[in-house]
Amino acid sequence: MNLITALVIGTLFAAGIYQILRRNVIRAAIGLALISNAINLYLFSMGTYNGLAAAYTTATEQISDPLPQALVLTAIVISAGGFAFVLGLLYVLSTRYKTSDSDEINGLKH
Amino acid sequence: MTESILLLPLLLIVLGLPVVFLLRRMGLTNPKAGWLLSTFPLAAFFILLYAYTLLPHGKPLFFRLPWIPSLGLNFSLYLDGLAALFGLIITGIGALVVLYTGYYFDDAHPTRPTSGETHKSSLEVRFFAYILLFMLAMLGVVLAGDFITMFIFWEGTSISSFLLIGYKYKDEAARKGAFKSLFITGGGGIALLAGCLFVIHLTGSADWNTVIAGRELLTNSPLYPAFFTLIVFGAFTKSAQFPAHIWLPEAMSAPTPASAFLHSATMVKAGIYLLARLNPALGGTDLWFWVLSGFGLITMLAGAYLGSKQNDLKPLLAYSTVSQLGVLVALIAQQSEIAFKALVISILAHALYKSALFMAAGIIDHETGTRDLRQLGGLRKQMPILFAITSIAALSMAGLPPLFGFLAKETLLASATHPGLPPIIDSLFPLTTVLAGALILFQAAILVWGVFLAPPADPKHPPHGHDPRPGFWLPPAIPALLSLLIGITPIEPAFLANFLADSAKAAYGAKVKVSLALWTGINVPLLLSIVAVSLGAALFWQRNRLRAALMTFLPDLTVNRLYDWTLRGLDWLAKTATHLQGGQVRVYLRVIAISAVSLYLLLGGFPPLSLLPSPQWNLHGLNGLRAFSLVIMAVAALSTIFLRRDLFSVLALGVVGLSVAVWMALEPAPDVALVQVVVDILTTVILILGLNAIPRKQRDRANELLHSRRGMTRDWFVAGIFGLAVALTTFTALELRPRESLVSPYYAENAKPMTGAKDIVGAIVVDFRGSDTLIEIMVFGMAGVAIYTLFHFGARKPGEASTQETLQTLPARMPRGIYALPTSPLLHTLAYVMLPLAFLLGATHMMYGHDQPGDGFTAGVIISLAIAMWYIVFGYQETRRKLTWLNRNNLVATGLTLALLNALLGVALGEGFFAPVNYGDRLSLPLPPGFSLSSAFLFEVAICLTVMGAATLMIDNLGRIREDENA
Amino acid sequence: MTSYWLLPPLLLPLAGVPLTLALRKYPRSQQIAALLVMFAALLSTLTLLRQVLRHTALTLQLGAWPFPFGISLTADLPGTFMLTMSHLVLMAGFLYAAGSTEKVTRYPTFYTLFFALAAGLSGAFLTGDLFNLFVFAEIIVISGAALTANADEPAGVEAAYKYFYISTLAAMFFLLGVGALYAAYGTLNLADLARQIASTPLSPLALAGLAFLAVTFFIKSAAVPFHFWQPDFHAAAPTAISAMLSSLVVKVGVYGFLRLTTLLFPTVSLLKTLLVLVGIAGVVYGGFGAAGTHNAKRMLAYSTLAQIGFILVGLGWGTPFSIAAALVFAFNHALIKAAMLMLAGAMASRAAVKSASFSVVVGVGKYHPFAGILFLLGGMALAGIPPLNGFVSKFLIFWSGLDSANYLSLAVLGLASILTVTYVIRAFMRIWFETNPEAKPKAGDSLLAPALLIALSLVLGIWADPLIVLAQTSAQWLNDPQNYIRWVIGSG
Amino acid sequence: MRFLQISFPLFLVYLALTGNLTLPNLVMGALISSGITLLLPPIALPPFSFSRLPTFLWAGLRYVFVVAWDVIKGTYSTAKIVLDPKLPIQPGIIAIPSGTKTELGTALSAHAITLSPGEMVIAIDEDGVMYTHCLNVEDSARFVAEAQSLRKNLLSKMFE
Amino acid sequence: MNLLLQIAALLFLVTGTAVSFIGVIGFLRMPDVYTRLHATGKVSVFGLVFLLLAADILTPLATWKALLLIFFVLLAAPSISHSIASAAYRIGVPVNGKRDDLAPKVHQSARKPRNHA
Amino acid sequence: MQQILTITIWIVLAAHLLMAFAAVWQTLRGENAVTRLAGLDLTSTLTIAVLVVISIIRQSSIFIDVAIAAAALGYLSTVALAKYISDQKVF
Ligand code: NA
């Protein structure tokens, strides 16, 4: 089971990285979102025990580690904000550069 | 405190700087300013002289001011014979040069237009300031009492000479020359710094005394060759030794007063001073001897030879300076008394005649408008005074009796023939000296002949000129006369002799006897001198042929090409470096990803495979479900890649998010699952808005752009190894479960008693780690503000109305038509009902977030998505009109303010910053069970407000396509 | 209750965010309020520094939770040192913005985002918690990117886009690192982590965490080859902001390494070797890049690559002396680079077209000799020429290298530093010495802020001892992580 | 009155969400639902009077049952179609006038139609005509009009 | 627990799932989007609602929330089908059938068929 | 009875997951955008159903809270998407 979890998380990361290396900026944005999903899973997997119950004080069984969950919450919010910002940038880029090809967004170089 | 007198000369010159600016205010002319300002160096000269007389018997004056006590570094000044010799030259000639400057830039008496030098009637503030600055730096170099102080002033000379050389900056030659000199001497400066650091490191102190006393330590150190090379390189670049001499001729684009000062008397001597100063500490080794004499002799010859090829007076003089500097370096190489005697005499003699000659050349230029020997001639009658001055100085340069130069040459030859020199040098030294002497004499003769005696080169346009005003010729006359006086005085000037002996002693490290008698009987030096003079005379006799031959056949010996190549090489490297920055962010990301994985491997982040346990496949029960959601997740994630349409890819992403939520719920982590759902939907909506905003054509084109098969393989590889690395780490962490968490049990135990929360995650988010959350919502809020700013201001085209203005001018535009969704009463009703429901849901999330999933963030997002529904159904403008309270920026501001105040209230109540406070209990309010009016609740409200504001800012700005673009 | 001195330097910029947002419709009051708040923040930082010097480190457990369960704010001397540097330069940045002619500085949310940047910096240097550091780093990223995207320069959006992508990658690495360390040690508090790491042998998980964090900080400090975002981003940002980015924001990465190498993983010598190698790569690449580029601000951005390289090398050498040297270098570089970018921007604002491209600003200096003097002084400082503070930095780095017998890397640093002289002087000559018929006398951005910074550079060059003593003391503190741990624990 | 028409249902929803009926919670619920009502823009609601409350409730109850019955019938017939190997469908769009005067009435009609499987409103025009997609045009055309008139009656009892 | 309630819950669960199943099969089998939407409606109305009723019985503390969700689902689900179908018609997904009363009405308001997004 | 119930619940869960899988499948291969959208809507409905089942299994109402929010947001995003698909703009 752990292997499946690890491999799927790895796959999500790989898919995310592959996507951010695409020329289509929308695909790259999707890559960012994939990566942030992957990160959430990863952080969660860094918790210290296999929880049998949700992290509530009423739980009678072993609860899942609450701290990584709190970290994931924060990470989710931050990446959501960033993600919206990226799409704003993409919109402006598309009107200014008349392209969605990230290789053509290369006014800044050298 | 007699030592502190050493500060005075420096302070005097510093004082001169503001005076320059004051003088401009007063509207003084240049000559008057020259007179006035020259008193500062002159006073410094006398103070130095006085200070010298104060020297306790044979001991230097040493002034020290702690500078960086923590490193044991001081600002220190030091006066001994050697320092005094250089200091007096600097201030003495400096005073003359300042005076000369005033007349040089005088426009009240214009004679002729000069070769490109601009003349302004206003005060040349900049020049005076630069020259004083330079004088300060130079004086500092020679008066410095330790390596660091010296280095500081040393760099000062580089900078101020850069400014002086580049003074006529409109002239490209001036700019190039200035850059070249700075490049070369600056490079030398860095070497010197490194070298002196070695020395300080070894001896433990930068003071000259300590350094000199550390001779054994230094010369025996295995690092000796390293720091020797560094220091000597620094000195050589400054003193224009071959092949670093190339900057000196080009520095002649400086105004003549600067050349006279920098390139004859002072700056180029800084290297000489340094070598002389360090001779007792570093000298006497074989390395020292061979390197210094080698470079010195080559430079001597090269300078003499190159000078003979020149037609312009200033380069001619400059090359002869190069030659002379070579001589001085070669002298320092020797470890004999006579050599150091020759050294000090040569330094003084050269300073006197060369400054006179430079200033004279400047006058010639000023009066006739040219410095080219091919246009000059016959000026003897028009300019008798200048003729006299030039002749005396030139004779001294040529080393003819009865001038001081003769004495210099005699002692030089004496040291060249000094027994005990190593075999090769003992024949090479006299030979080169004679040859160089002859060439220098030839140059001197050509100068006097070509300018004053020969018939004008072009009889139809003879040069016109007359002697300038006395103030102008006085500055060169004084050193010229001194050259003569010291030579012909029947009584040996004992003071001068002792002074020079004292100087030589400081450089030599032992007592040196100096006599200034011209006539020392018939001896080898005299004979060699006669040979040199005859050779020079012969060369002069054959001057036309010789110069023709020199011009046509013999090489320029210039290493400018080397310099050019160096610069070109640097530029090439620089261009190459910047071209690595190719502008394609994908390349950047790829490089970073690969580097990151390499770093991971390098640091050993992967577990050894032997340590990995064999996988356990317990896929029953919840695990089976988990596996199922994981598989869906992976399939959907990979489909985002393989699906052709962007929209479908986005939908697949939505599926990924939902399956993550399911997984989280199974884990079980309901809080995270909830936020995951909320954010997944927000993300999907935002992405759809993004798709909406970017023209379909563009996206389709970007999708059709084929990635090469190789490129895709490479990207898969990068992605693959990256994924593998993370998977390995994850697997390790999972296999190590259960592990000890130091903090989580505490949260589990204390959530209820200390914060009143059943939801431990919620308690961590708002109580235990509240400040994370505060900043997190600030990030979210700033993202909203950023998008708002971008769409309302930053991305607006010039002349485009702001969306706020559009809002006010456009009529409410409700889309009409049978098939338009916004007209559907069904959706109207749904939207209308959703908003209050969202409010209620949000309210309960905030109120009971401590006991159940949901918090201010989910509340905020839910409400803003309900508002988004209004935007969709009623249209943006109608929504804004209907929901008057929806001021997004104010919501963000209010939320953040509330969050901060809430945190601060804890301080005010003595509980601590961000501490949980239950106001409900404190005020004994009757509240519904499960709800506590606490700091946590207020924080949730703050979060909700911020998120609401920010999310609506995001949604509406991204969602609202400009009318024109949609048309 | 002295530990409450920790709060104002963080809270004032934080409060500036909503305050200026609320005042967005009253530009005048907003500006005055912004300057006042920032000034108060600066004063409070100086007070904090005094407090720290008087009573060792100050620690505040947020929420009054016992150690290590809440988030600790810790002002030890190294952190306060960085904080002081930040607030000095930030104040100058606010001043520059107030006198700027760039449109972006008049956008109603400019100061809001600027304060967010300031708050992020303050928090990053004060927090004693790894994840909290991440959060502060993120607010820096978003506000910096937002400000750059809104720059007058049209390419600002592109720069922000590239920066944001790479920064998101950095954030990912940060979280990967945080996660791995939490998995390995079960805690996030820096002091607690340090304690745990010291007491157990390093597991692959811990090393993975270290690797991921190292990548993060490499990206944040724009170390070669993780630097690609930097020249674009720093050059395209509004001048007041690019001055902050190039002088302060990259220092967050440096600060991360400071903690990694001294507090968390002092025993991993490979990391230090890596720092030296990467640092040298930066010194060389940055030097050449600066010499080869076509825009004054971009040149200074490349130059930051090189200067960060120097600092990383100093950290990598890892002796107390070299760390002190690196700290002094970092401090001085902040002042100099901010001033230089402001000057470049000020000249760009006086050019015919608003651009810092050399082909545009060439000869613009003709009508602005005072700016020329400042630029020359700043350039001297950058090149390490006395009597400016840059000299002290270079001197200390060289000396510390010598002291720790790192001759080879020292030789490369020495050779590369000639490049600094080259590009600075070339830029100076292009702007002030060459002629350009297009150049007309024109008012532009105020020179007050860069003048103050240059003056400070001069003062710190001549009166260098206090800064060096501070840095040395900081290095001593860093050298003894047990102290840090005790201070943090003791406060809980 | 309008205020209560909106805030009272909200109050009920609040109670459902919080699930406790203690006095403080009732007060809290009243406060919150009033607050939310204040944030909503005014909306045209049918007039309300207490005298008509029994009629309203009775009609409402009947309406619920009518709709529920329609749903069950629709589900049954749709299930038959789906499970039939031949998939016997005759899709098409028919126009059904809602017959109610208010937007709310139209919305509720459309809601009811769409809720029951087999019919689905695609568009509604200005006159309240609902263009409904049916799985089986013939059947629906027969039944739906009938059902609609029943619903229309109930709706007009509720809102007029 | 009360056996009767348990049996009721069991019934709810089974019925809901069965109807959902039919709905999903319908979704897969139906020829076009309109007809598919008829099928998906069942999943919301019966599948989810019946599951919620079961949850109402079986899960402590869920009573009111589950009822609320039922209310909400019943309220919103038709609107969703409606909006999807409306979008489909708007982008010109053809209606497989003889009768289309909407077509003439739409032609009046100058309908411009669009390509599928 | 309890046991039958437990087994039934697990079967129900499995059935819903299977259905969700089918829905995802149809979402990914739908013949046009609206079909996929319908598939997505179905997926989200089934996800909510799964949440409800989980809450039964876990005997905890907190998953219902999640489900409520998910439902609200799912409907919203579907409407947004429908609007986008039909008008090529959202508002
Ligand atoms: Na919660």
Ligand code: NA
């Ligand atoms: Na229906």
